[in-house]
Amino acid sequence: MGLSPDEIRARIAAVDGWWHSIELAPGIVTPGGKSADVLRDELAALRLDDLALAGKSVIDIGAWDGFYSFEAERRGAARVLALDHFVWCLDFAEAGRQREARTAAGLAPPDYDDIPSAWRPDLLPGKRGFDTAREILGSRVESRVGDLMEIDPAELGTFDVALYLGVLYHVKNPLEALRRLARITREVAVIETQAVVLDGFESFALCEFYETDECNGDPTNWWAPNEKALVGMCRAAGFREAKLVVAKPKEKLPRQRKIQHRLTGEPLRQARPPVPYRAIVHARK
Numbered sequence: 001m002g003l004s005p006d007e008i009r010a011r012i013a014a015v016d017g018w019w020h021s022i023e024l025a026p027g028i029v030t031p032g033g034k035s036a037d038v039l040r041d042e043l044a045a046l047r048l049d050d051l052a053l054a055g056k057s058v059i060d061i062g063a064w065d066g067f068y069s070f071e072a073e074r075r076g077a078a079r080v081l082a083l084d085h086f087v088w089c090l091d092f093a094e095a096g097r098q099r100e101a102r103t104a105a106g107l108a109p110p111d112y113d114d115i116p117s118a119w120r121p122d123l124l125p126g127k128r129g130f131d132t133a134r135e136i137l138g139s140r141v142e143s144r145v146g147d148l149m150e151i152d153p154a155e156l157g158t159f160d161v162a163l164y165l166g167v168l169y170h171v172k173n174p175l176e177a178l179r180r181l182a183r184i185t186r187e188v189a190v191i192e193t194q195a196v197v198l199d200g201f202e203s204f205a206l207c208e209f210y211e212t213d214e215c216n217g218d219p220t221n222w223w224a225p226n227e228k229a230l231v232g233m234c235r236a237a238g239f240r241e242a243k244l245v246v247a248k249p250k251e252k253l254p255r256q257r258k259i260q261h262r263l264t265g266e267p268l269r270q271a272r273p274p275v276p277y278r279a280i281v282h283a284r285k
């Protein structure tokens, strides 16, 4: 669009908060909460090379500033749709103020949906980053404001590849989310999610539940499945197979202590705390 580097920098600075670090011109990168290094590592971990995106239709659910949508386009996808609603509608500054007020009053952090003054679907304050990046990149990525949990999947249509990155643990009903994901996926869904190792319980399909903001201080995080639950939920939702491409944390699990029953002397296992990590699944139809 013929903007000078200074004009591009000014357009970037005019956006109130970036989540993704996106190179919009040589050497000019948006100041995302997720650094360029983190995104490079995340991207490599997704193993998109295995999916050959060229010529395919792709939906990026929970696209935010669109780093992965633009990456799919860069890899030659024929059509890319960026879908989001939550952060696009949210006025983060107002949500932060309301949250601080609740915390100061000794109350649990609010569910952001319950802060009417921070919910601005009329202005879409959180979509300015996506729109700015799209325009400067000269991108053809389409966007749609919508909640996967409410849109009629038949109306959304189907896509060869669905990216579902960093979203599953934000939904209150993850099995229904995966069922909807399966409905709109033709070939493969890439699911990146908060997960847990529950040492000693690997043969059970279990999820850890977060009542408020125990997971990363974010009250919108609800669930973290273990590996068996994640794979099982994908299959129950309508995917033929679910393959973990990143499994289990690299760091060592905390050491388990041997303890004895105080009265009988019987050896007991003291449960290790859940170990959080980020799992990535390629779920195929």
Ligand SMILES: C[S@@+](CC[C@H](N)C(=O)[O-])C[C@H]1O[C@@H](n2cnc3c(N)ncnc32)[C@H](O)[C@@H]1O
Pocket (backbone or CB within 6 Å): 034, 061, 062, 063, 064, 083, 084, 085, 086, 087, 088, 146, 147, 148, 149, 164, 165, 166, 167, 170, 171
């Ligand atoms: C942690 S961010 C991940 C952003 C991006 N996918 C990434 O991996 O960097 C979660 C995103 O999912 C979006 N989101 C959460 N629930 C959603 C839903 N039901 N439908 C569409 N988007 C949703 C949020 O608005 C937010 O943009």
